Amino acid sequence: MGFWSKTAKLITGNEPKTRLRRRKLTHRDLIRLESKIGAQLFGPVPAGHRREFFCLDDHTWIWYEEWTENGQHHEITTRYEVHPNGILKVQDGQPYAVVEGEELRNLAHATRLYHDRVAREIYQRDPISGQPLSTPA
Amino acid sequence: MPNTLSYNQDRAVPSGERFDSRYIFIENKQEFEPDGPKNAPIDGETAQTVVDSQRDIEARTALAKEVAVSYTPEVHHISEQKQYEQSVGHAAVRTAWFRQEQLTQHELELAG
Helix, strand or coil: CCHHHHHHHHHHCCCCCCHHHCCCCCHHHHHHHHHHHHCCCCCCCCCCCEEEEEEEECCEEEEEEEEEECCEEEEEEEEEEEECCEEEEEECCCCCEECCHHHHHHHHHHHHHHHHHHHHHCCCECCCCCCECCCCC | CCCCCCCCHHHHCCCCCCCCCHHHHHHCCCCCCCCCCCCCCCCHHHHHHHHHHHHHHHHHHHHHHHHHHHHHHHHHHHHHHHHHHHHHHHHHHHHHHHHHHHHHHHHHHHHC
16 A cells, blocks of 8 residues: 555545546446456356456446467357347347346346446445445444 | 147147037036026936036146146246346446446546
């Protein structure tokens, strides 16, 4: 913890706000932070893989997986779109498909966990009430 | 019986026959007047018809129960699917809201 952080804690009694406050934030910055949490929700990422999972906007979830196998580079981007009639899954070169069954259950659990963790760990808000979390004195 | 089967009363009737509401009266042990007045004597042929009808009813009842059993999980399945879909949408809306609030607050802090 740096000098200013220590000073801030001494004065306010609270942990200093994260680096979120130090420079101008962008939408992309926040998504990048969220995706670090999202990537952990489906278990360990295999060696050599890169995974991203994040909420793009208020009706879209993105899963991105990238890896190299036998010298060949692979990447899959999956988009889950929330529609009034169901969740549609879109992958490169594939037709739209309605998500159901186990995949839907897993997606629902993952997005719920994502929401709860992102609310607490990035935005310091209570996931249910949406109110800022009170910092213990 | 596949659980995608949707309930239809007509499906409870063996193929080739139409549902006859008179069978309901037999099933409920109420008055049954297939061919005449309530107290008319029943000849052998009519009696056999009644017996056959009773068998049909039992077969139909069994089939209806089977259909009903297969129908119930489907209703549950649809409901459960809807709940999961709503959960996914809800999480997206809420997360987007948290993010926007953060950006707005950040803008205000920078401006202040």
